[in-house]
Structure formats: C-alpha cells, structure tokens
Amino acid sequence: MIGLIAATAAGRRGCERLAAAWPDRTRVYDAPVAPALERAFAECDQLVCFLATGAVVRLVAPLLRGKDSDPGIVTVDEAHQHAVALLGGHGGGANTLARAVCDVLGAAPVITTATDAVGTPGLDTLGFPAEGALAVVGRAILDGERVALRTDAVWPLPALPANVSAEAGPARLAVPAGRDTAGTTDSAMAKTGSAPPDSAVPRIGVAADSGAAGRGDRQVGPGAGSAPLAAEESAGGPQGGGDAGDGRFTLWVTDRVVPLDARTAVLRPPSLVVGVGGSRGVSADEVLALIRQSLADAGLAAGSVAVLATVDAKADEAGIVEAAERLGVPLATYGAAELAAIEVPNPSAAPLAAVGTPSVAEAAALAASASGCGLLVPKRKSAMATAAVARRGPRGRLAVVGLGPGARDLLTPRAREELRRASVIVGLDQYVDQIRDLLRPGTRVLESGLGAEEERARSAVAEAQEGHAVALIGSGDAGVYAMASPALAEAGTDIDVVGVPGVTAALAAAAVLGAPLGHDHVSISLSDLHTPWGVIERRVRAAAEADLVVTFYNPRSRGRDWQLPKALGILGEHRAPTTPVGIVHAASRPDERSAVTTLAALDVRAVDMVTVVTVGNTATREVAGRMVTPRGYRWQAQPQGTQNTAATENTKENDQ
Numbered sequence: 001m002i003g004l005i006a007a008t009a010a011g012r013r014g015c016e017r018l019a020a021a022w023p024d025r026t027r028v029y030d031a032p033v034a035p036a037l038e039r040a041f042a043e044c045d046q047l048v049c050f051l052a053t054g055a056v057v058r059l060v061a062p063l064l065r066g067k068d069s070d071p072g073i074v075t076v077d078e079a080h081q082h083a084v085a086l087l088g089g090h091g092g093g094a095n096t097l098a099r100a101v102c103d104v105l106g107a108a109p110v111i112t113t114a115t116d117a118v119g120t121p122g123l124d125t126l127g128f129p130a131e132g133a134l135a136v137v138g139r140a141i142l143d144g145e146r147v148a149l150r151t152d153a154v155w156p157l158p159a160l161p162a163n164v165s166a167e168a169g170p171a172r173l174a175v176p177a178g179r180d181t182a183g184t185t186d187s188a189m190a191k192t193g194s195a196p197p198d199s200a201v202p203r204i205g206v207a208a209d210s211g212a213a214g215r216g217d218r219q220v221g222p223g224a225g226s227a228p229l230a231a232e233e234s235a236g237g238p239q240g241g242g243d244a245g246d247g248r249f250t251l252w253v254t255d256r257v258v259p260l261d262a263r264t265a266v267l268r269p270p271s272l273v274v275g276v277g278g279s280r281g282v283s284a285d286e287v288l289a290l291i292r293q294s295l296a297d298a299g300l301a302a303g304s305v306a307v308l309a310t311v312d313a314k315a316d317e318a319g320i321v322e323a324a325e326r327l328g329v330p331l332a333t334y335g336a337a338e339l340a341a342i343e344v345p346n347p348s349a350a351p352l353a354a355v356g357t358p359s360v361a362e363a364a365a366l367a368a369s370a371s372g373c374g375l376l377v378p379k380r381k382s383a384m385a386t387a388a389v390a391r392r393g394p395r396g397r398l399a400v401v402g403l404g405p406g407a408r409d410l411l412t413p414r415a416r417e418e419l420r421r422a423s424v425i426v427g428l429d430q431y432v433d434q435i436r437d438l439l440r441p442g443t444r445v446l447e448s449g450l451g452a453e454e455e456r457a458r459s460a461v462a463e464a465q466e467g468h469a470v471a472l473i474g475s476g477d478a479g480v481y482a483m484a485s486p487a488l489a490e491a492g493t494d495i496d497v498v499g500v501p502g503v504t505a506a507l508a509a510a511a512v513l514g515a516p517l518g519h520d521h522v523s524i525s526l527s528d529l530h531t532p533w534g535v536i537e538r539r540v541r542a543a544a545e546a547d548l549v550v551t552f553y554n555p556r557s558r559g560r561d562w563q564l565p566k567a568l569g570i571l572g573e574h575r576a577p578t579t580p581v582g583i584v585h586a587a588s589r590p591d592e593r594s595a596v597t598t599l600a601a602l603d604v605r606a607v608d609m610v611t612v613v614t615v616g617n618t619a620t621r622e623v624a625g626r627m628v629t630p631r632g633y634r635w636q637a638q639p640q641g642t643q644n645t646a647a648t649e650n651t652k653e654n655d656q
C-alpha cells in the first residue's frame with residue numbers, strides 16, 4: 001500500500017491524482033501531517049509526501065528502524081516539479097516509485113542512490129540474492145577501485161565496469177557434457193579480434209565509461225573475461241577468502257559458502273536444485289532442517305536454491321509445499337515413471353512401493369537440474385524426509401530488442417531496460433551507433449556490417465549459450481525482416497529468450513502519412529536477394545486482388561530498381577491511377593521526408609532503401625494532404641443518410 005500525505009491544497013490535488021491513477025494501491029492520510037505520517041509509516045510499504053524534504057526528514061527520523069523494514073519514501077514539491085526518492089531507494093522501491101510518480105504528475109525524478117545515478121548496477125539489483133559487504137563493494141565499484149570478480153560460471157548478469165575484473169576463481173563448476181565452455185569465448189575473440197573493419201565478421205568493442213564507443217579487445221564485466229570454467233567438479237569448496245590480504249575488494253558469484261570479510265560481497269546464482277521426499281504428514285520444519293543441514297555440510301548456500309523438486313504424488317504434501325514457500329522457490333514435480341527411469345546412486349524399495357519410483361529425492365534433483373551435472377549431495381535422510389542436491393548449469397538470456405525507427409523517444413522503455421540488462425550487445429554497426437550511449441560501461445559490443453546476418457544471429461545465440469545476458473538488436477521491430485528469425489532458428493531450449501517489440505517502419509511511416517492502415521493491410525519486402533521474385537510477385541498479386549493496403553519494405557536500391565515499378569504495376573491492375581501512395585524516407589530521423597502522391601504520379605527515383613512505400617486500397621483517400629483508409633468503408637463510401645445501421649453499430653463496437 002502506498003500512503004499519500006499532503007499539507008496544502010496543491011499537495012492534496014497531487015494526492016488525488018495519484019489516488020485516481022492507482023486506486024487499489026493507495027490510501028490518503030488526512031492532515032494533521034505529523035500523526036498522519038506516523039500512521040502511514042507504520043501501515044504502508046511506501047509513502048508519497050507532498051511536503052518539503054526537510055519536514056519529512058524531521059518527522060520520520062524518530063521512526064526509522066532499518067533499511068529492511070522502513071517504507072520507501074518519496075517527497076514531491078509544491079509545484080509538482082520534482083519527486084525526490086528520499087528513503088529506501090532500492091529496498092523500499094523509492095527510486096522506482098519516484099519515477100512512477102513523475103509519470104503521473106509530469107515531474108522529474110531526483111534519484112541520489114549512487115548506482116542508479118551513474119548507471120552501474122547496485123549489487124542488490126542484479127537479480128540474484130546478495131550477501132556480505134554489499135555497500136562497501138558497491139562503493140568500491142563506483143569509486144573505480146579494483147574489485148576482483150570470482151565466479152564459478154558465466155551468469156547472465158548486466159555489464160560491470162572495467163575496474164571489476166575477472167579472476168580465475170578457484171571455485172569450479174561442473175558443466176553439462178558437450179558444453180565445456182572453458183575458453184570458447186576467448187578463442188572467438190582471437191578469431192574475431194583481428195578482423196579488418198567492415199568485414200562480415202563481428203568487431204568487438206567495449207562500451208567505455210563515458211558510454212561512448214570503444215573498439216578494442218578489452219573485455220570486462222562478468223562476461224567473457226569471467227569464464228574460468230572447468231569441466232570438472234572440484235572436491236572442496238573455494239579456497240581463499242575474498243580479501244586476498246592486499247586490501248582488494250572481491251565480488252563472488254557462487255553457490256558455495258565463501259569466507260566473508262568487510263571487503264567481500266557474494267551474489268547467489270540460482271544454481272542449486274533440491275530433490276525432496278517425505279512420508280505422509282512430514283512437517284515443513286523437518287524438511288527445511290534436512291535441506292539446510294545437507295547444504296551446510298556440502299558448503300553450499302541456501303540463497304542459491306532455485307527450486308525444490310519431488311514426485312507428483314507429493315505435490316500436495318503440506319510440509320513439502322510449505323518448505324518451498326518458506327524458501328521462496330517454486331516446487332517442481334515429476335511423474336513416478338519419469339523419475340524411475342533416472343539412474344541414481346541410492347535407489348530403495350520403500351519409495352518404489354509407496355509412489356512407484358525407487359528414488360524420489362535424488363531422481364527429482366537430477367530431473368530438475370536437467371544438465372547432467374550429477375548430484376552434489378546424494379540422498380540424506382531424517383526421520384520422515386529425504387533430500388538430495390544437484391546443480392543446474394547457468395542459462396543465458398537472449399533478448400531480441402527492437403530499437404524503433406530511429407528517434408530516441410520511439411525506443412520503448414522496455415527496450416532501454418534490456419539494453420542495460422545485457423552484458424553483450426550484438427547488432428549491425430549502424431544500429432549499435434543508435435544506442436551506444438545507453439549501454440552500461442563495460443558492455444561488450446559485437447558489431448558487424450551489412451550482410452552478416454547469419455554470423456550475427458549465430459554469435460548472439462552462442463554468447464547466450466555460454467551464459468551471458470545478450471541483447472540482439474535490430475531497427476524497428478527486430479522480428480520484422482530482421483534478426484529474430486535467424487537467431488531463434490538457431491536457439492534451443494537451453495537459453496531464455498525475451499522479445500521486446502519495436503515500432504516497425506510501416507507503423508512509423510503510417511503515423512507520418514496519416515491513417516493509411518485503417519483497414520486490412522500487409523507488408524511485403526521487395527528484396528529478392530533471399531526470396532525468389534516469383535514468390536514476391538505472387539504475394540503482390542494476391543494483395544492486389546484482396547484489396548489490401550500494402551507497405552513495401554526494401555523497395556529499391558541502386559542495384560535493384562525494377563522491382564518497385566513492377567509491383568506498383570500489378571497493384572495498378574486492380575486500383576485506380578488516383579489511388580493514394582505514401583512515401584516516407586527515414587521516418588522519425590532528422591532527415592525524414594515524406595510525400596503523399598498517387599499510383600500514376602509516383603516517381604520511383606524518390607525511393608531508396610531507407611524508405612517505405614505505402615499504397616492505399618480502393619477506398620483510401622487523400623484528405624487535407626493526409627492518407628486516410630476508412631475503417632468501415634462499405635458504409636462510409638455511401639452518401640450520408642444511407643448508412644447501414646448494422647455496420648455503424650459494428651464500427652462503434654470495434655472502437656471500444
């Protein structure tokens with residue numbers, strides 16, 4: 001619940017606007033301010049105070065208990081110009097709340113949490129549970145101190161700056177057979193690092209601290225440089241503490257218990273799966289105690305447990321369900337037959353008789369780990385429960401991100417977030433240039449020239465398969481005549497894939513032209529480089545016969561100039577010479593040019609490869625210089641007063 005507090009009329013108006021925007025999440029506390037704030041502080045997770053920051057600081061000072069329990073607090077000035085994230089920037093969500101308040105009030109957020117302000121991820125915002133000296137190590141990262149990154153695998157973390165450098169951690173992680181990733185990135189680097197400019201081979205660079213381009217062979221962050229993988233399991237835990245005694249800072253990314261000191265922080269990757277079994281009526285306390293003991297004895301951290309797994313027959317065993325809830329992880333269940341087929345070190349007759357598989361805990365742990373890493377902890381037993389632990393290999397993340405047609409404000413917030421979530425960016429050099437300033441310092445950039453689609457798709461997937469967080473970028477929508485299909489044709493179930501839609505050229509152009517896409521429409525690429533002309537022509541003819549509005553992508557280049565006139569000719573067999581045609585060059589970019597003309601008058605020389613051409617259907621009209629395709633054109637085309645009522649109703653319904 002968000003508590004809203006105000007002292008003045010302007011403040012109360014602000015409260016009303018927020019309450020109207022978020023009706024189910026807000027509660028307005030009436031003045032007088034001091035007791036209102038005290039009550040709200042006790043009852044709410046977050047507060048928005050339309051009060052001076054000084055006043056709020058004085059009022060909440062005696063109420064503060066600690067970072068973990070205090071609400072996030074945002075203050076807003078009398079003129080609603082600024083929303084200040086005053087308290088609980090990360091943990092209390094005040095930074096996010098301040099931005100959300102700004103969206104409603106049209107104000108500007110004031111964020112002073114160091115990591116957010118400079119674009120370096122706070123250690124508690126990297127998506128993994130974090131432990132240890134988070135503030136100290138986070139500060140060291142910001143201050144440019146050398147921080148040793150010790151990781152037992154490549155995890156899909158955002159980029160970290162250059163002062164956080166990988167160190168061959170002694171912790172070792174078994175990787176699934178056939179996925180020995182040790183050194184693969186380095187060899188890829190060696191192959192591509194010396195590529196001549198403009199070759200089809202990706203060039204590699206790292207976003208510099210300023211966010212500007214840095215093309216070189218430097219690699220930083222938890223990316224390629226942090227791939228000290230070994231395809232074997234070390235017997236013991238990692239040796240050595242975080243502080244090697246030379247005063248340096250250490251950031252671990254590991255599921256192992258590591259010695260903590262005042263300069264060491266640990267991120268817990270979601271790498272452990274715990275298989276559990278239990279007799280009917282087993283208590284959650286017993287299940288949890290057995291799990292904790294098993295992990296502790298093996299030197300493993302509970303923070304890395306990603307899932308509890310058991311047999312279907314135990315899906316509603318209260319103690320097991322509650323144990324998963326209390327650990328804050330999902331419970332995965334598997335059929336007895338599936339578990340029975342898994343080879344385990346310690347099969348037994350009892351579960352075979354009870355639930356139809358000779359192993360529950362070990363088999364479920366192996367089933368949920370899905371990587372063939374083997375068991376870290378074979379079956380352990382208490383009076384009524386069993387537990388076994390296996391390790392999951394990292395899953396990389398491939399975000400396929402559409403950048404929109406060019407203008408920065410047509411890049412979606414989600415796309416922006418994914419660019420900052422990534423440690424590796426893959427894309428055409430001209431698209432990388434479009435967003436280079438948004439990348440986190442330390443982001444590795446694999447950019448290539450035109451025509452290297454397959455290479456780009458393959459390297460994006462390969463990087464994700466190695467565990468990295470990769471953003472594969474494309475202009476417009478990355479799935480429209482772009483990289484999503486070749487990349488996903490290569491990608492398997494071993495990586496997570498996230499798609500971020502972008503404003504495709506047809507839509508950007510339509511907005512410039514008016515409303516040409518108001519009825520059924522189709523996009524056709526006139527590039528016959530990969531599609532035989534016969535196929536293209538068949539589709540143009542079908543669109544012509546079906547009276548669809550058509551947007552031509554890739555309409556004309558220097559070496560490909562007869563296709564557009566030919567396609568327009570086919571449309572002309574079915575549409576009047578006066579049919580409106582819109583031409584938009586470089587939609588939303590500084591050199592944007594557009595014209596509305598007709599099929600007969602179109603001069604194809606005005607069309608190049610940064611242009612889309614939109615041809616209206618038989619009902620499309622030019623109105624005040626804009627292209628308009630009526631929606632219900634059957635009745636709109638008729639003179640006023642003779643409208644078909646049913647069609648009118650229909651249109652009204654569609655409008656809702």
Ligand code: SAH
Binds near residue numbers: 474504589
């Ligand atoms: N994925 C892109 C399309 C790539 S195909 C998208 O969704 O927009 C490349 C073609 O898209 C170009 O030849 C041109 O026809 C069109 N195009 C891309 N951006 C454009 C823009 N800003 N203005 C006009 N046309 C554009």
